[in-house]
Amino acid sequence: MGQSRPQPGDVIDGFRLDTLVHRGPMSTLWRVSRPGREGGAPLVMKIPSLAEGEDVSAIVGFELEQMILPRLSGPHVPRFVAAGDFDETPHLVMEWIEGESLQAILAREGKLAPERVAAIGVAAARALQDLHRQHVIHLDLKPANILLRPNGDVTFIDFGLSRHDELPDLLAEESDAPMGTSPYISPEQVLGVRTEPKSDHFALGAVLYELTTGRQPFGDPQRKAGMMRRLWRDPLPPRAIEPSCPPWLQEAILRCLAVEPARLYGSAAQLAFALSNPEQAPLGPNAAKLRQDGFWTVLRRRLRAPKRSDFQSRRVSADLDAAxxxxxxxxxxxxxxxxxxxxxxxxxxxxxxxxxxxxxxxxxxxxxxxxxxxxxxxxxxxxxxxxxxxxxxxxxxxxxxxxxxxxxxxxxxxxxxxxxxxxxxxxxxxxxxxxxxxxxxxxxxxxxxxxxxxxxxxxxxxxxxxxxxxxx
CATH class of the missing domain: 3.40.50.620 (HUPs)
Incomplete structure (x- = not known):
């Protein structure tokens, strides 16, 4: 596909490109305005990369986001404004979120105090519950995609890998390869499963681990074999890295990252409840752990590791009703x-x-x-x-x-x-x-x-x- 690179001052569908905010491998983000309609809410335009040789998933993901974002509402997602298809310059215009990404906060501070981690975790879990109630699994939660508003609310961005209960899953139709960001991708996503709301719980747990310790719980493996290890290998407990992490916070984080599905929270709201009521949180063995599980425990898990066929496709609402x-x-x-x-x-x-x-x-x-x-x-x-x-x-x-x-x-x-x-x-x-x-x-x-x-x-x-x- 031939596509000239957009320049400042270009007008696309009535929106003027003012400032380039971000240039990534799959898209660019521009601050935009509407000539003749000054004084409105600040807006941002997302334009996918369509150069020859680009990953086709960038195009499919953009189509998915165009379908999903207009169906979402509330303070935890950007407000949809307009979209344009591939006839000319494909684009997606949405509300500009006043806030800072967790990626920027991590880059500046390295790690955060436990009380602040818990407050962010509560806000993110409540936002996640709201997203799941709208029939969407994000499937690419990471610090760069989690924005913290000035009032403490959390907003998620970038729905290019998401799945909506009531829409066709174009990415699943294209491939069964792992889709997500290596340090935060859930075990079932490694197997190509895109129907588990708990995939978002896992990713959020990985983010909270990083906010607490300054490290990623599973590193950043670039091959599927390296990502497969999280199907049987638990991370080093946060308290072994950061002793100031209280037992109740470690309990919540490790429960999100649990290898056994029965240990996971039933819903994001239950995670928010645990983090906002630490004095009521029941503490299990995870709360006091300072080492990873031993060789024989890990070997048993590896021999019993789940396969893709073990996961059944179901609607997000079914998980919420049961939890x-x-x-x-x-x-x-x-x-x-x-x-x-x-x-x-x-x-x-x-x-x-x-x-x-x-x-x-x-x-x-x-x-x-x-x-x-x-x-x-x-x-x-x-x-x-x-x-x-x-x-x-x-x-x-x-x-x-x-x-x-x-x-x-x-x-x-x-x-x-x-x-x-x-x-x-x-x-x-x-x-x-x-x-x-x-x-x-x-x-x-x-x-x-x-x-x-x-x-x-x-x-x-x-x-x-x-x-x-x-x-x-």
């Missing part, structure tokens, strides 16, 4: 009464059908407008600690494994607002809460349950007690 986050909001101000017991039954039913689901038990400790009510419990505990103990007692009958349940006391003036904020930040799938009987005060002020049902961005199950049968 739901369920919240049980229980009012314990008056102890465990009949309504609290009914909420427990419904919460148990919500998680028992999905082996990958986890339960967050939540109660709200109402605070005064100006100061926390520091009412002491029977044994001198603060109101907060007493309520936490009561919450754990309430959940004991569910008999859930420690890594499937957590406990949270929210201190708030407005219980409804606190619950809505909690389920929004933690990308909760299902909220179960009780509703007290009606009263004149509730009719006047409005009930917690009705406000939560109206505003919560998730499924809400309201548990009520049956009105007594008065006969007659």
């Amino acid at each position: 739901a986050i369920v919240v049980a909001a229980v009012d314990l101000a008056g102890g465990v009464d009949e309504l609290a017991a009914r909420v427990r039954v419904q919460a148990g039913r919500a998680v028992e059908g999905e082996p990958g689901a986890r339960l967050a038990c939540v109660t709200v400790l109402k605070t005064a407008l100006l100061s926390l009510e520091e009412t002491a419990g029977d044994q001198g505990r603060s109101a907060y600690v007493q309520r936490l103990v009561e919450l754990k007692d309430w959940a004991r009958e569910l008999a859930l494994p420690a890594d499937k349940v957590s406990y949270h006391v929210l201190e708030a003036v407005d219980p409804a607002a606190a619950l809505i904020d909690y389920v929004s930040k933690n990308q909760v799938d299902h909220l179960v809460l009780g509703a007290r009987g009606s009263s004149a005060l509730r009719r006047y002020l409005g009930s917690v349950s009705s406000e939560v049902v109206a505003k919560a961005p998730c499924t809400v199950t309201v548990v009520r007690l049956r009105a007594p049968d008065t006969g007659g």
Whole structure:
């Protein structure tokens, strides 16, 4: 294909090329503007490389990105503006993201403090959950493709290797060779599998490892044989390189990079939950590891290493449904009464059908407008600690494994607002809460349950007690 190299000042589809931002092997990025429409949001244009001898995957990937990006929305992806096909100059115009890539941050700082790594991990995992809910697996997460906005949000760019549930996978039709970036590519991607959302979890874990230690967990092998090693060989634990890495952060990172699929997080939201609640994170053997696994363990893994045929094609939504986050909001101000017991039954039913689901038990400790009510419990505990103990007692009958349940006391003036904020930040799938009987005060002020049902961005199950049968 003949294509003249674009120059500053050229106008393509009504967009003027102002500044060359980046020239890569597969495309160039330009800051662009629209003559006569000054003052609008800053834009960037992506133009694929179409010179003779270019990798055909650059063209196919560009076609994929043209199909996928218009279907995406929200703060975690660039806003689509316009696109042009191959009749003249193919291009993709999108929002310019104000922020800095993790690649630039790594180049400047080398490695980051654990608290900052965790904060970035939470933001990236929440962004990833949002992307997966839009039926897309990114499949090329790396520091260069993760932008950190000034407000702390994460935005992903470059969807040229991505897969959309509802679109043809042009890259898979072209080849079954590994596609991705060597240090971050998942084991199943090495085998040519492009249908696993957990591939993105693995890549994010590799990025968090690098942010923590300043090193890539598997190096940068350039041949498939070198990449195949991650099907059976675990990385050196982060704490062996960076002793300041706390056990809970190492647990999260190594769980993302686990060789055994059963050890992986069920969803990106579950990873975000673990990183944002480190005091609740159950610590397994990975948390204290300082060495890689021994010879015999690695040999057994190698002999049992999965093959491409072991992976079944499925939709992203199927993984999300099986890894739901369920919240049980229980009012314990008056102890465990009949309504609290009914909420427990419904919460148990919500998680028992999905082996990958986890339960967050939540109660709200109402605070005064100006100061926390520091009412002491029977044994001198603060109101907060007493309520936490009561919450754990309430959940004991569910008999859930420690890594499937957590406990949270929210201190708030407005219980409804606190619950809505909690389920929004933690990308909760299902909220179960009780509703007290009606009263004149509730009719006047409005009930917690009705406000939560109206505003919560998730499924809400309201548990009520049956009105007594008065006969007659």
